[in-house]
Amino acid sequence: MGSITLKQVRKAFGDVEVIPGVDLQINDGEFVVFVGPSGCGKSTLLRLIAGLEDVSSGQILIDGQDMTQAAPSRRKLAMVFQSYALYPHMSVRKNIAFPLKMAGMDAAQQEARVKHAAGILNLTDYLDRRPGQLSGGQRQRVAIGRAIVREPSAFLFDEPLSNLDAALRVNMRVEISELHKKLATTMVYVTHDQVEAMTMADKIVVLRAGRVEQVGSPLELYRTPANRFVAGFIGSPNMNFIEGEPAARLGAHAIGVRPEHFAMSTTEGLLAGTVGVAEHLGSDTFLHIDLDNGSHIVARAAGEFPVHHGDRIFLTPQEGRVYRFDQNGLAL
Amino acid sequence: MATQHQRTLARFMVAPSVLLLLGWMIVPLAMTLWFSFQSYNLLSPGMEQFIGFTNYRYFLSDPAFWQAMANTLLIVGGVLVITVGGGILLALLLDQPIRGQGMVRILMIAPFFIMPTVSALVWKNMFMNPVNGLFAWMAKAVGAQPIDFLAQYPLMSIILIVAWQWLPFATLILLTAMQSLDSEQMEAAEMDGAGAWAKFTHLVLPHLSRAITVVILIETIFLLSVFAEILVTTNGGPGYASTNLTYLVYSQALLQYDVGGASAGGIIAVILANIVAIFLMRMIGKTLE
Numbered sequence: 001m002g003s004i005t006l007k008q009v010r011k012a013f014g015d016v017e018v019i020p021g022v023d024l025q026i027n028d029g030e031f032v033v034f035v036g037p038s039g040c041g042k043s044t045l046l047r048l049i050a051g052l053e054d055v056s057s058g059q060i061l062i063d064g065q066d067m068t069q070a071a072p073s074r075r076k077l078a079m080v081f082q083s084y085a086l087y088p089h090m091s092v093r094k095n096i097a098f099p100l101k102m103a104g105m106d107a108a109q110q111e112a113r114v115k116h117a118a119g120i121l122n123l124t125d126y127l128d129r130r131p132g133q134l135s136g137g138q139r140q141r142v143a144i145g146r147a148i149v150r151e152p153s154a155f156l157f158d159e160p161l162s163n164l165d166a167a168l169r170v171n172m173r174v175e176i177s178e179l180h181k182k183l184a185t186t187m188v189y190v191t192h193d194q195v196e197a198m199t200m201a202d203k204i205v206v207l208r209a210g211r212v213e214q215v216g217s218p219l220e221l222y223r224t225p226a227n228r229f230v231a232g233f234i235g236s237p238n239m240n241f242i243e244g245e246p247a248a249r250l251g252a253h254a255i256g257v258r259p260e261h262f263a264m265s266t267t268e269g270l271l272a273g274t275v276g277v278a279e280h281l282g283s284d285t286f287l288h289i290d291l292d293n294g295s296h297i298v299a300r301a302a303g304e305f306p307v308h309h310g311d312r313i314f315l316t317p318q319e320g321r322v323y324r325f326d327q328n329g330l331a332l
Numbered sequence: 333m334a335t336q337h338q339r340t341l342a343r344f345m346v347a348p349s350v351l352l353l354l355g356w357m358i359v360p361l362a363m364t365l366w367f368s369f370q371s372y373n374l375l376s377p378g379m380e381q382f383i384g385f386t387n388y389r390y391f392l393s394d395p396a397f398w399q400a401m402a403n404t405l406l407i408v409g410g411v412l413v414i415t416v417g418g419g420i421l422l423a424l425l426l427d428q429p430i431r432g433q434g435m436v437r438i439l440m441i442a443p444f445f446i447m448p449t450v451s452a453l454v455w456k457n458m459f460m461n462p463v464n465g466l467f468a469w470m471a472k473a474v475g476a477q478p479i480d481f482l483a484q485y486p487l488m489s490i491i492l493i494v495a496w497q498w499l500p501f502a503t504l505i506l507l508t509a510m511q512s513l514d515s516e517q518m519e520a521a522e523m524d525g526a527g528a529w530a531k532f533t534h535l536v537l538p539h540l541s542r543a544i545t546v547v548i549l550i551e552t553i554f555l556l557s558v559f560a561e562i563l564v565t566t567n568g569g570p571g572y573a574s575t576n577l578t579y580l581v582y583s584q585a586l587l588q589y590d591v592g593g594a595s596a597g598g599i600i601a602v603i604l605a606n607i608v609a610i611f612l613m614r615m616i617g618k619t620l621e
Contacts, residue, residue, distance in 0.1 A: 050523060052519050052523075072519075073525035073526075078523065081520055083516050085514065085516035085520035087517060087534070087538075088539075089538040090534075098521075098526075102524050102525040103525055146524070
């Protein structure tokens with residue numbers, strides 16, 4: 001069991017209101033990702049759930065019980081920190097066993113649980129090493145192991161992959177997803193990387209300035225963004241926004257088209273422009289195009305699209321893939 | 333990478349300072365060694381002669397020697413226990429967010445800037461004096477008999493004075509070490525269900541172990557040669573109750589004018605310091621692995 005409910009949770013540091021009031025339902029077994037630009041309050045929200053920060057007002061229910069004022073250790077949640085927060089003077093074995101030792105579990109049972117967790121995470125050969133002797137990915141796994149042994153009702157991850165290099169990040173992303181499938185425990189994951197959010201989440205919570213902008217599955221957010229911020233944040237490269245005459249023609253203040261939703265031609269189309277930089281990645285080609293009306297857009301073309309710097313190009317947005325936004329950035 | 337040529341040149345360049353430092357150390361040591369085998373008393377000039385190990389035999393068989401030895405170790409040990417223990421407690425307190433933190437920290441460091449003679453005199457005359465002292469006044473205020481600290485508990489009093497001087501040093505080093513403790517580690521421990529005491533023993537103390545080693549090492553070097561505090565308070569007395577090795581060497585040389593015997597004592601002090609140094613180096617080797 002591991003459902004978490006936030007009711008009008010508000011947090012202020014002195015006069016600065018970081019989270020103005022959030023309502024959120026996290027169901028048992030769900031993989032929920034909080035995503036947003038840095039400083040949007042996503043880590044604070046996670047720390048409020050963990051109990052490391054006190055809420056200014058509102059309620060936090062865990063498994064239906066009011067845990068708003070409960071000490072962190074009583075909430076049955078386990079957290080994996082950005083810096084891993086391993087205890088440097090203890091061996092991997094002792095690190096993983098620490099929460100069990102604090103809970104007063106007997107030594108044989110501790111050992112069994114540590115062995116089990118180490119088996120899941122491929123750490124069996126490293127149990128007697130110190131954290132300082134491990135690589136970044138292994139440290140990350142120890143931190144996860146320390147969370148697993150407690151058999152918590154939910155895991156909280158605070159940007160756990162941001163200290164790893166790009167290749168390792170992709171691997172760990174898959175490992176965490178597999179772990180979620182294996183354990184089927186609720187996971188709450190904070191990241192600023194929308195690719196992590198899209199690939200891992202069952203449900204994404206997009207935050208901006210402490211407010212929930214939209215909640216939904218990755219594809220829901222991709223297909224039907226509620227506003228311009230979500231539309232621009234989800235998807236890579238970012239959605240293109242065009243204002244002025246082409247937007248007015250569709251009865252909107254601005255229109256948004258994703259780079260992958262343009263039909264391209266060198267002879268005719270709705271929008272005309274000049275190719276700036278063409279990034280040939282092999283599988284795709286990203287074209288940076290300066291439109292004649294002054295706006296700058298990025299379009300994705302097939303792998304070997306034969307255009308170069310300075311070529312004229314014509315674009316037509318695909319039917320039904322144009323998002324319309326009003327003056328306030330809300331989707332129409 | 334330095335070439336062979338560069339390395340040879342470097343050795344030549346360093347040589348003068350190495351020779352200077354070597355001479356600086358060797359000459360006094362050699363002279364002390366030389367005097368320690370001489371019958372050399374300032375009261376009978378021109379009578380110097382080689383007498384072998386007689387000075388050492390006299391110094392070691394002097395009943396004051398073993399007491400001085402014990403007192404030296406007691407001062408080092410006592411002050412270390414008080415400063416490290418008290419330093420940890422004070423560092424824990426000063427690490428808390430309070431108003432006027434900067435001011436409190438400066439006040440805390442102040443005793444370290446006071447000359448040993450001055451602080452010993454202040455303690456002797458203003459705190460421990462059985463008639464005018466603050467402690468005597470406090471004892472009289474509750475109707476108790478004032479304690480004459482320097483006469484009744486001379487060694488303890490000196491340990492107290494020296495510890496008061498060294499407490500800020502220990503506090504300062506331990507405080508900076510404490511501030512470098514990763515706050516996420518503390519939060520992780522909190523999530524893991526560790527209480528305040530468990531966090532202290534499992535996280536803070538291990539984190540401080542290096543800093544504690546440094547404090548012990550540096551303090552020991554200076555505490556082996558405590559002198560001014562003894563000279564201005566008890567003069568090593570009553571009897572030899574507060575005489576340490578340094579003070580015994582001083583009294584041998586400058587109160588009894590026996591340069592030969594004092595030199596022998598000095599060499600013994602050097603040997604003692606080296607034994608202590610070996611133990612400390614081993615301890616450091618272990619914590620700094």
